[in-house]
Amino acid sequence: MQAFEYVSPATKQDAVKLLAGAGAESAVLAGGTDLLSLMKDYVIAPKRVVNIKSIKELQGIRYDSRRGLKLGVLTTLDQLLADKKIKQEYSSLWQAAQGVRSPQIQNMGTVGGDLCQRPRCWYYRNGYGLLAMQNGKSMVLEGDNRYHAILGNTGPAYFVNASSLAPALIALGSRLKIFGPDGAREVDLQDFYLIPTKQGEREYKLAAAEIVTDILVPPASRRNNATYEVRQKEALDWPLAAAAVALQMDGSRVKTARVVLGHVAPIPWRAPQAEKFLAGKTIGEDVAERAGEAAVTGARPLSGNKYKIRLARVAVKRAILRATGTEV
Amino acid sequence: MPEYYWPEEGKRSLIGKRHSRLDGPAKVSGKARYAYDTNRPGMLFGKGLRCPHAHARITKLDTSAAKKMPGVKAVRVVQDVGSEIHFALDEIVFLAAVTEEIATDAIRAIKVEYEVLPHFVTEEQRDKAPEAKPAEEEVTGEPNAAMEAADVKVEGYYGIVPIAHCCLEAHGQVCEWEDEQNMTTWCSTQNVSGMPAQFAEKLNIPASNVRAVTQYMGGGFGSKFSADRWGIECAELAREAGAPVKLMLERDAEMTVAGDRPSAYARIQLGAKRDGTLTAWVSESWGSGGVGGRGAPPLPYIFQVPNRRHQHTAVRTNRAGARAWRAPRHPQACHLTMGVLEDLAAELRMDPLDLFLKNVSIMGPRAKTFEEELKKAAELMEWKKKWHPRGDSGSGRVKRGLGLAMHTWGGRAHRSNCELLVYPDGSVEAKLGSQDLGTGTRTVIAIVLAETFGVPLAAVKVNIGDSRYPASGASGGSTTVGGVSSSTRRAALNALEQLFAKVAPDLGVSPDQLEAVEGRIQVKGNSGKNLSWKQATAKIGVNPISVTGANPGVGKLNDSGVGGVQMADVSVDVETGLVKINKMVAVQDCGLIIDLKTAESQVYGALIMGIAYALSEEKIVDPVTGRILNANMEFYKLPGVGDIGELVVHMMKGRRYDERGVIGLGEPPVISPGAAIGNAVANAIGVRVPYLPATPDRVLSALEKGGMA
Amino acid sequence: MGKEKKVDKGGSNLSRRDFLRGSTAGALSTGLLSGRAMGGAAEAAVDVQILGPEPLPMMLRINGKTHRMKLEPRVTLLDALRNHLDLTGAKKVCDRATCGACTVILNGKPAYACTVLAIEAQGKEIQTIEGLASGEELHPMQAAFIENDAQQCGFCTPGFVMACKAFLDQNPNPSREDIEKGLGGNLCRCGTYVGIRQAVLDVARAGKGGEGNA
Ligand SMILES: Cc1cc2nc3c(=O)[nH]c(=O)nc-3n(C[C@@H](O)[C@@H](O)[C@H](O)COP(=O)(O)OP(=O)(O)OC[C@H]3O[C@@H](n4cnc5c(N)ncnc54)[C@H](O)[C@@H]3O)c2cc1C
Numbered sequence A: 001m002q003a004f005e006y007v008s009p010a011t012k013q014d015a016v017k018l019l020a021g022a023g024a025e026s027a028v029l030a031g032g033t034d035l036l037s038l039m040k041d042y043v044i045a046p047k048r049v050v051n052i053k054s055i056k057e058l059q060g061i062r063y064d065s066r067r068g069l070k071l072g073v074l075t076t077l078d079q080l081l082a083d084k085k086i087k088q089e090y091s092s093l094w095q096a097a098q099g100v101r102s103p104q105i106q107n108m109g110t111v112g113g114d115l116c117q118r119p120r121c122w123y124y125r126n127g128y129g130l131l132a133m134q135n136g137k138s139m140v141l142e143g144d145n146r147y148h149a150i151l152g153n154t155g156p157a158y159f160v161n162a163s164s165l166a167p168a169l170i171a172l173g174s175r176l177k178i179f180g181p182d183g184a185r186e187v188d189l190q191d192f193y194l195i196p197t198k199q200g201e202r203e204y205k206l207a208a209a210e211i212v213t214d215i216l217v218p219p220a221s222r223r224n225n226a227t228y229e230v231r232q233k234e235a236l237d238w239p240l241a242a243a244a245v246a247l248q249m250d251g252s253r254v255k256t257a258r259v260v261l262g263h264v265a266p267i268p269w270r271a272p273q274a275e276k277f278l279a280g281k282t283i284g285e286d287v288a289e290r291a292g293e294a295a296v297t298g299a300r301p302l303s304g305n306k307y308k309i310r311l312a313r314v315a316v317k318r319a320i321l322r323a324t325g326t327e328v
Numbered sequence B: 001m002p003e004y005y006w007p008e009e010g011k012r013s014l015i016g017k018r019h020s021r022l023d024g025p026a027k028v029s030g031k032a033r034y035a036y037d038t039n040r041p042g043m044l045f046g047k048g049l050r051c052p053h054a055h056a057r058i059t060k061l062d063t064s065a066a067k068k069m070p071g072v073k074a075v076r077v078v079q080d081v082g083s084e085i086h087f088a089l090d091e092i093v094f095l096a097a098v099t100e101e102i103a104t105d106a107i108r109a110i111k112v113e114y115e116v117l118p119h120f121v122t123e124e125q126r127d128k129a130p131e132a133k134p135a136e137e138e139v140t141g142e143p144n145a146a147m148e149a150a151d152v153k154v155e156g157y158y159g160i161v162p163i164a165h166c167c168l169e170a171h172g173q174v175c176e177w178e179d180e181q182n183m184t185t186w187c188s189t190q191n192v193s194g195m196p197a198q199f200a201e202k203l204n205i206p207a208s209n210v211r212a213v214t215q216y217m218g219g220g221f222g223s224k225f226s227a228d229r230w231g232i233e234c235a236e237l238a239r240e241a242g243a244p245v246k247l248m249l250e251r252d253a254e255m256t257v258a259g260d261r262p263s264a265y266a267r268i269q270l271g272a273k274r275d276g277t278l279t280a281w282v283s284e285s286w287g288s289g290g291v292g293g294r295g296a297p298p299l300p301y302i303f304q305v306p307n308r309r310h311q312h313t314a315v316r317t318n319r320a321g322a323r324a325w326r327a328p329r330h331p332q333a334c335h336l337t338m339g340v341l342e343d344l345a346a347e348l349r350m351d352p353l354d355l356f357l358k359n360v361s362i363m364g365p366r367a368k369t370f371e372e373e374l375k376k377a378a379e380l381m382e383w384k385k386k387w388h389p390r391g392d393s394g395s396g397r398v399k400r401g402l403g404l405a406m407h408t409w410g411g412r413a414h415r416s417n418c419e420l421l422v423y424p425d426g427s428v429e430a431k432l433g434s435q436d437l438g439t440g441t442r443t444v445i446a447i448v449l450a451e452t453f454g455v456p457l458a459a460v461k462v463n464i465g466d467s468r469y470p471a472s473g474a475s476g477g478s479t480t481v482g483g484v485s486s487s488t489r490r491a492a493l494n495a496l497e498q499l500f501a502k503v504a505p506d507l508g509v510s511p512d513q514l515e516a517v518e519g520r521i522q523v524k525g526n527s528g529k530n531l532s533w534k535q536a537t538a539k540i541g542v543n544p545i546s547v548t549g550a551n552p553g554v555g556k557l558n559d560s561g562v563g564g565v566q567m568a569d570v571s572v573d574v575e576t577g578l579v580k581i582n583k584m585v586a587v588q589d590c591g592l593i594i595d596l597k598t599a600e601s602q603v604y605g606a607l608i609m610g611i612a613y614a615l616s617e618e619k620i621v622d623p624v625t626g627r628i629l630n631a632n633m634e635f636y637k638l639p640g641v642g643d644i645g646e647l648v649v650h651m652m653k654g655r656r657y658d659e660r661g662v663i664g665l666g667e668p669p670v671i672s673p674g675a676a677i678g679n680a681v682a683n684a685i686g687v688r689v690p691y692l693p694a695t696p697d698r699v700l701s702a703l704e705k706g707g708m709a
Numbered sequence C: 001m002g003k004e005k006k007v008d009k010g011g012s013n014l015s016r017r018d019f020l021r022g023s024t025a026g027a028l029s030t031g032l033l034s035g036r037a038m039g040g041a042a043e044a045a046v047d048v049q050i051l052g053p054e055p056l057p058m059m060l061r062i063n064g065k066t067h068r069m070k071l072e073p074r075v076t077l078l079d080a081l082r083n084h085l086d087l088t089g090a091k092k093v094c095d096r097a098t099c100g101a102c103t104v105i106l107n108g109k110p111a112y113a114c115t116v117l118a119i120e121a122q123g124k125e126i127q128t129i130e131g132l133a134s135g136e137e138l139h140p141m142q143a144a145f146i147e148n149d150a151q152q153c154g155f156c157t158p159g160f161v162m163a164c165k166a167f168l169d170q171n172p173n174p175s176r177e178d179i180e181k182g183l184g185g186n187l188c189r190c191g192t193y194v195g196i197r198q199a200v201l202d203v204a205r206a207g208k209g210g211e212g213n214a
């Protein structure tokens, strides 16, 4: 880890100023469970680290029946898991947080950090850059890509977005509040993420001195929602594929659906075909199965990750079944 | 000279019972100091610069900026301009600085350039290998004719990918010079007594001037016998800087260069009679142990099929050299052999347990024990109740299946010397240049001493882990327990002989009429006539009794050759390809057991390590860069507490085993789990997943190829 | 440990704070700052201490005792414990928040010491394995680890003991399944999980009224 200067402001205004002061050479520190590893691996080497954990207004879970849930970015995964409201009504979010199977990470990691964590692509982490380009070609294609993208992978980005919470939050229609030198702005979480198209681009839209401050989740309004992740280990491990769904029901039929895949594309992957397919259907094993198939429309395997297409399909199917109360 | 023997069952008060390990309190309280935990006054921190390419030549190297950095005390170029590097993360420069942070900065300040050369790391495609050495073909009987004549034939392809040792304590050491000629190293080694000579030769000082200390070590599994280049360089840095240096490998280096279990791939044909009698075996195997290219699995494993032909090809790759990994070559051979046997059983629609039992006669000298173990394991697994023919596992998405495998290992006791002192106040102290890898060596020595003297465990003191103590062998090949228990027993009996001679006059009998039991020296058959241990030792005089014991030596205290049978019960989700362990049974013999508790722990641990290489751990070797992409603990997947299912361990005990003496146990039980689990998966899903680990991608691909997905 | 004395180019940290204050009042030009901290006009208005990158005095509360030392901001809590305070019970294995060997309890909750900066751990109650036993009397979890032989080489053991203790504090009455799901943040290479599972169950049962061993 390269030496840095450290500062722990008490307000978001100060934080933003301090970040701006160091330009691109600063980094936001929340729980640090990703940031410190990035720094130890010299993937990034900021000269200034701005710890945002002393900023009180970024903490706390608030609920309002009209506006829904407001999560301060500093909410840790274990605080999220301890919240009864979230467990009952935003179960997709709760289940996703529970998937991060380490009490230590749950205690340390924040929801903001989870959304802003960088990809775990091993080329990226080994210092070959986010797009892993070598002689104008991505190393991922001829390298080992067993954990890489099957969707949104027309290139040059082949990594997968690592956040487990993002699919659930997008399925629930969440928005982000962001604060920066020009004041506050709000963005649909889904639009926050983007697939980089050239070197130097990041996988989410955040200016250098901006910080995410809150996550706004609309009222669950009895939407049936669930997450299903395919993980190899019971112990801390990354999902091979995951899906979050939120179903607005009309009696026994689906009125509208949101289906979002995780860990399969450079961004949390909305699956409009599956959503369209589900509208008007009564959920059963068969419908769920076919929704899974629709969700991976356009999936394109790389040399070593064809199995992930199947896993994504299964994740969607099981998330739908779980959302409608079938134990999977 | 006394007679050397182990007490028989009714006469043992400690041997064979369950004892908690003596160093437990030190370990659970964080007081146990490992090499990594050694902090010396004025100690510097060492770091290495490593080559990111799997094959390259150094074209430029400039360490001047690093040398100039304040706090950097010594810089050593290990491989200079012009050197050819043969595997990724090989070391180029080592340096030492006053803090770990400065050492890290200094490494970054070194300028180095390489000419990148072509590498080869994908040995499964051996036809593409630039260098592959087929060994001599081994032929017995008439394999071609027998295969031709066989009623049934199966042909299969099996593979097991390279894995790392992944010792939690990385390789490394602290080195400190007392003066220009004398050095101490606190090192993480399986070979305390062997360290001085290895260091001395390279450092150009007498071996007698090197002291190696290893009180605790955080895992070796066969990878920590050598001083290694980083050890020598650490010593040189310390010499140059005039201060102690700690140099431990970083995790990525630990995973990349400090341990590699060779891969193995094989095409095997097996022929049998309709009743399951094996008649013909034809196989070719290949694999890689990295730059050394070693690692031929002994095929066929255990089953000496009467007509057989085998040839192995060692493929050289640009990976760091192989190191012995717990039971070298056996887990591979076991997976390959048990795999094709299970496939044959499936072809015959026969229960593999029956197939194995049918062929007991070709299982070699320990066939009878194997037969008993097969039956015992079957009983503990309820095999006959639970087994179903391959693939008959219902229509649900979760399929359950059973698999079995068996293994053998030598485990002959190594050379060991024990120095023993019995003091006039009754205290007892043993010294051996051995080491406790976590197997319970310390505890075993104490049990033998206490048993022999008839005193409580707490009354004896065991000193190990220091090369100043009498030499004992390296802990490898499951040789330690036999070695140290035998040398200790001999020393203790020698001491008793002297003690008996001192106290016999007081008790009015000849020394050979005495025995040591329950804290007393008493006349055999007359417990009323005795002296307490304290009274007896008080007669020693001023100087303690000082004796030694050695192994090998007179009397049958140890043997070699053990076996075991393991069975696995797994569930496979055929939609996701995920395999879960429901239960595993391990039945194991190892002669006379000294400490049942730590012996069982070895087997539990082996099962878990086996589950790891059967289902999740592997070195992911990148064809593009030649690097290990998962040289971390995140994607090098080790199972956790929740990934192991129910484990049942049964140790074979009783006179027949006891009278063989002590035999090592560290390695054998890790041989079978992969094969047993692989077979259980095949039984569950109806097709063979050729590779270990059986990860979801591989399971799904096998299902697809088998037309089942 | 023979650390080099470093010259504090930018003056002491305190004076820097004052300096920043001063600049808020517009008394000084921020240009003076830029040599050291890339400060721009916006930053000048910030009333907060920028620390490091040079070593600075820190204070850590560990096992009820206060320790003072000088560290760079980049030093992790684990390195502070091991390299500066000679508290080597917490181990460095992955150094990347994966294996749990470095687990300590921070304000009552388990955390990976390798992934917390020492500077951030100031003001928190830090409990390490060294502070678990009271004198020679082992904590029940430690005793249960010994009884169940939940250790072989022992390198993962301190981290596991801390994780198990913290787990039971939160879940006093766990099922085997809870244990399997709740201890996913620690890894052992020697394979001691059977003993660990049983150790946690034993302590839980004893806590419930001494039903004894399973
Ligand atoms: C072994 C391992 C396994 C894991 N498994 C999973 C998993 O399965 N699923 C999963 O989702 N996560 C997983 N994690 C990632 C885990 O780090 C996150 O879940 C955690 O929540 C990140 O939060 P943090 O506060 O520690 O982030 P930090 O490390 O503090 O920050 C992460 C990144 O986000 C930036 N950042 C943080 N907060 C803000 C903010 N408010 N505004 C702007 N930028 C910000 C930081 O600058 C940094 O770049 C795993 C981590 C490890 C080490």
Ligand code: FES
Residues within 6 Å of the ligand: C091, C092, C093, C094, C095, C096, C097, C098, C099, C100, C101, C102, C103, C112, C113, C114, C115
């Ligand atoms: S060393 Fe901290 S989690 Fe592994």
Ligand code: FES
Residues within 6 Å of the ligand: B168, B218, B219, B438, C150, C151, C152, C153, C154, C155, C156, C157, C187, C188, C189, C190, C191, C192
């Ligand atoms: S006991 Fe060796 S790693 Fe756990």
